[in-house]
Amino acid sequence: MSSDHNPFTGYAGRVATQDGLYSQSEVGLANRNSGILLETLALDVTPTGLHYLLTHFDVPLIDEASHRLHFTGAFETPFDLDLDEIRALPQVTQPVTLECAGNGRSGVSPRSHSMPWTYEAVGTSEWTGTPLRPLIERAGPKSDAVEIAFFGADYGFDKGVGHYFGRSLTLAQLAELDVLLVHAMNGQPLLPQHGAPLRLIVPGWYGMASVKWLGRIEALTAPFDGFQQVRTYRFRESDDDPGRPVTRMRVKSLMVPPGVPDWTSRKRYLRPGPVTLVGRAWSGGGVPVSKVEVELDGAWREARLDPQGARYAWTRWSCDWTATPGAHVLRCRATDADGQVQPLDPPWDVAGFANNAAQKVPVFVDET
């Protein structure tokens, strides 16, 4: 735990991390941020409004008509674009699955004091915009440029450091990634909370790279040292580990919890007999999912995979089960084409990033 009691750190009200008990400020974050409802994993596209939202600071309310995107810094020919100019560029629409890097944090012990996601920080939307690469080429990074940084209009404090949310990608990463400059989601203009009027979508990476409320793209001659790049979103073994950056999503799968729920516990109840389990699986970097297995009554069984659709969107899977009376814990785990497999237990990380452990769904099967 931090020993820093500067009132600006936000740690003043921190309680000792304890499995299964949460502080008021963690519940405040859970009330503020929102995730998918797992039953909507049945749908290819997450309904607008159910895509997960992790908002570090406040949602800026931006006047689209006067908003400009500035290309600045170490570019040969810096320029600005307004929204009409961006919409007049070549447009693409593609479904992309995004997951928050902190998804699964509450399953990592000891738990880091941040947004206590369980499984729900994921979603798939149809994003519309223009590819970023031609615009970077048009601005022309100078010969000594090494990274491009992206800044949002959202400002606030984290651990005492005031900053606009900003992230960078190296020129090599930009050459490889299919980054989009996005102004619409599911066929509608971006909603304020999803980055209106303009945001980045970085397919295949965790969500922190997809900067919202984008206003400035800056070419840098040294690696970006912004808070969100170097102080967080890093895998760390211990508090004094400088860490490695969080980048591509890890392979993961989730299932629609079968049966019907209890209101407060969310425990699932179903009748004995045949049931088809369905869910979604995805991996990072555009790597396809090659296998999904479901643990049923102690044995792992291979699920059916629907044909892979869009490169960066999740894949639907299904598996038949004959539910027998009693308590069961269902699990699912995916393998991707690179041979990466979901672990059964949460991988350790100080901040609980990228927990892709197999989902557990307890169900009670009863005749009544």
Add this chain to the structure above:
Amino acid sequence: MSSDHNPFTGYAGRVATQDGLYSQSEVGLANRNSGILLETLALDVTPTGLHYLLTHFDVPLIDEASHRLHFTGAFETPFDLDLDEIRALPQVTQPVTLECAGNGRSGVSPRSHSMPWTYEAVGTSEWTGTPLRPLIERAGPKSDAVEIAFFGADYGFDKGVGHYFGRSLTLAQLAELDVLLVHAMNGQPLLPQHGAPLRLIVPGWYGMASVKWLGRIEALTAPFDGFQQVRTYRFRESDDDPGRPVTRMRVKSLMVPPGVPDWTSRKRYLRPGPVTLVGRAWSGGGVPVSKVEVELDGAWREARLDPQGARYAWTRWSCDWTATPGAHVLRCRATDADGQVQPLDPPWDVAGFANNAAQKVPVFVDET
């Protein structure tokens, strides 16, 4: 606390209520249900996707084309309607402010084990549909009918009782309330999570009355005894109190937290100098807000009220303040035209319903 340890009650994992510490299942509910982001109180209409969502069971995914609304029970001329028929009836669009009856629950001590809302379970949307009353008149309640019950397609368990979500209104209440049968929200077809394809909107009442995924309207010759009518949504002084039903919203106000936030604590920081505080106020039953006061440096000052707009929508207020260095706790409280005033401390209720205590916003004013 309940002594019932039936595994179907969902109370098995319940921890003792303790102020400021929350159980895993409460965090599970906070992750699943979602509220407004308070900064969007600056807007007349809550952005789609940020209207609060309290989903007792799972979101049913309903095929609109085959969905029918059934008028059944003690009606003289029962009938069915499909969505096309409903859209062909006289249409109205109106902004309505809805608040969850459980909003503010986490401020009530001891805290009831349920969704731990702080302030965010409120929103205002533009709802489009047809008035319900002419349809009830067309069906014609029989002379011995006393209530009309409304049933959703959402099914689950609460305290061991399996049921479809259902609520009723008396004939006298229906004669007085401007209930709408709604199929669109903010100019778009209802989203699955907001009750698609059809829901009730009961303006002026807490949200439990606005039944989602509506499929059946039944005339009853005895008071409705469904779980959501008689076992919950009641004000109770103690566990053995049969209670009084929760109905109209209580007078309430909220402010946009000024300044900028710290990520985890959500504490607010701002610079010294003039700042205009803005917020929203509303009451139940279509009663207008008559006054909003803001507590600034120990004194209550009257805020400016914008002209009252639509009858059932919140009213904007604003108040100027000169922020001086140091820590401050800002509060706001509203009074309605019936003379009802928000209390400074949470009103007691076993389940933490209808906590309309004045919002507290701690802010730190600093030169840097």
